Amino acid sequence: MSEATEEAASSPRKFAFKKANYTSSKTVYVLVQCISDLTTENCTSCLQQIIKKLPRNETGARLVWPTCTLRYELYPFYNETLTYLSSPPHQALPPPPPQPEIYAGKGTNTNSIVIIIAIVVPLAVYVLLFIVVSSFYVATREKKTYETAAAGDDGDDITTAGSLQFDFKAIEAATDKFLECNKLGQGGFGEVYKGTFPNGLQVAVKRLSKTSVQGEIEFNNEVIVVAKLQHRNLVKLLGFCFEREEKILVYEFVPNKSLDYFLFDSTLKNQLDWKRRYKIIGGIARGVLYLHQDSRLTIIHRDLKASNILLDDDMNPKVADFGMARIFGIDQTEANTRRVVGTYGYMSPEYAMYGQFSMKSDVYSFGIIVLEIISGKKNISLYQMDTSVGNLVTYTWRLWNNGSPLELVDPTFQENYQVNDIVRCIHIALLCVQEDAEDRPTMSEIVQMLTTSSIALAVPRRPGFFLRTKHEQASPTMDSSALCSVDNASITHVVPR
Incomplete structure (x- = not known):
């Protein structure tokens, strides 16, 4: 690679390739290239940075920077018969074919001039046109990069994500050609398969279907976002594949699937005692805090839910699926969108109804997850079973006001839990799901509340999407901030769905 870098940097074509014996029976093939207008120093610097990014345990890889x-492989991925087109800069190209001898004379000189003009003029026009087109391309690319950076995305695209681009053949081989028995799950985006590379590395391969609700924009977004995140409570992206109309993401393999797989199964939920669930709540909080505050980017996930929390060997949670995530610029606290994405039941009221999202939108989703972890029930399942009970948020709020929050606790705990801890978690969850976003705590405050029991908690206000009964609509006792008219008739607030 170093030899190829040196040749490419000093070559006018900024291109070179090499092959060498990898083992006694294998040959490694390397190809490097810079854009033609780079200086020798800049070309060398760019290629050296790429070399540092390459993994040392892969059998083939390709990195594309601006x-x-x-690229290197253990098979010839370029045509060796055309070596003269890419020969090293110090190797002489084949001599040109002999030209017919021109004899001195007036007529001959005139013909020669005509021939020279006929050759030189079109060539000059072609060169000039090439320069103009190249300059326009470079200017357009720089403008696009600047505009993206100004928007707060650091000028990133899929080629600058710094993650490894996998070859489709390698992924196909690792998953046994996407064999059905290797399938880990399936959703609206497509399918997830378990894969194993020749070096023993196990991965989760997320293969987007052609009819996926997660399109090219979301795919690129997930690569850009996740490639820059490194935290024990965030799933790690190992690379991607974008070829043959395939959009594939390669993640670290997390053996215990997702939180909802255990939480909402009548048998498997027994494996999640209160101690483990309390640990999961803390891990999710730290992962979301990293997204909001501790990473070099400010990221709003926008789709936090139990199925997007993966569990490793020790049941440690890892936040996953960043296809809907948004990067905030410096000092930006909220944004609006006409395209509301996410999962109903986990969306905050201001986001679901008005398209307004912020860090407090993720806080609301986190509160819903905490209530689901404590109760072992889905937020919307209660309404589906009994409309008088309402959703999980409404049910919890009624229990809290009645002074019986422990009725929310999953019966599988029996008596094996700390009452103070579980009541405190319910209290924190109700603070997270308050209707007014300004009343909700930040993730930094939530982590402190979970780790320091001496911190006093505020009195929670009415939650968002609270489903009132007719009695509750007529009575202000359920909420001191409730609006009621003098004649006890309900007041209707018309809001868009």
Whole structure:
């Protein structure tokens, strides 16, 4: 790679390839290239940075940066018969074919001039046109990069994500050609398969279907976002594949699937005692805090839910699925969108109804997850079973006001839990799901509340999406902030759905 880098940097074509014996029976093939207008120093620097990014345990890889690219494989992926087109800069190209001898004379000189003009003028026009087109392309690319950076995305695209681009053949081989028995799950985006590479590395391969609700924009977004995040409570993206109309994401393999797989199964939920669930709540909080505050980007997930929380060997949670995530710029606290994405039941009221999202939108979703972890029930399942009970938020709020919050606790705990801890978690969850976003705590405050029991908690206000009964609509006792008219008739607030 170093030899190829040196040749490419000093070559006018900024291109070179090499092959060498990898083992006694294998040969490694390397190809490097810079854009033609780079200086020798800049080309060398770009390729050296790529080399540092390459993993040392893969059998083939390709990295594409804005100004240079590198690829290596254990098979010839370029045509060796055309070596003269890419020969090293110090190797002489084949001599040109002999030209017919021109004899001195007036007529001959005139013909020669005509021939020279006929050759030189079109060539000059072609070169000039090439320069103009190249300059326009570079200017357009720089403008696009600047505009993206100004929007708060750091000028990132899928080629600058710094993650490894996998070859489709390698992924196909690792999953046994996407064998059905290797399938880990399926959703609206497509299917997830378990894969194993020759070096023993196990991965989860997220293969987007052609009819996926997660399109190319969301795919690129997930690569850009996750490639820059490194935290024990966030799933790690190992690379991606974008070829043959395939959009594939390669993640670390998390063996215990997702939180909802255990939480909402009558048998498997027994494996999640209160101690483990309390640990999961804390891990999710730290992962979301990293997204909001501790990473070099400010990221709003926008789709936090139990199925997007993966569990490793020790049941440690890892926040996953960043296809809907948004990167905030410096000092930006909220944004609006006409395209509301996410999962109903986990969306905050201001986001679901008005398209307004912020860090407090993720806080609301986190509160719903905490209530689901404590109760072992889905937020919307209660309404489906009994409309008089309402959703999980409404049910919890009624229990809290009645002074019986422990009725929410999953019966599988029996008596094996700390009452103070579980009541405190219910209290924190109700603070998270308050209707007014300004009343909700930040993730930093939530982590402190979970780790320091001496911190006093505020009195929670009415939650968002609270489903009132007729009696509750006529009585202000359920909420001191409730609006009631003098004649006890309900007041209707018309809001868009």
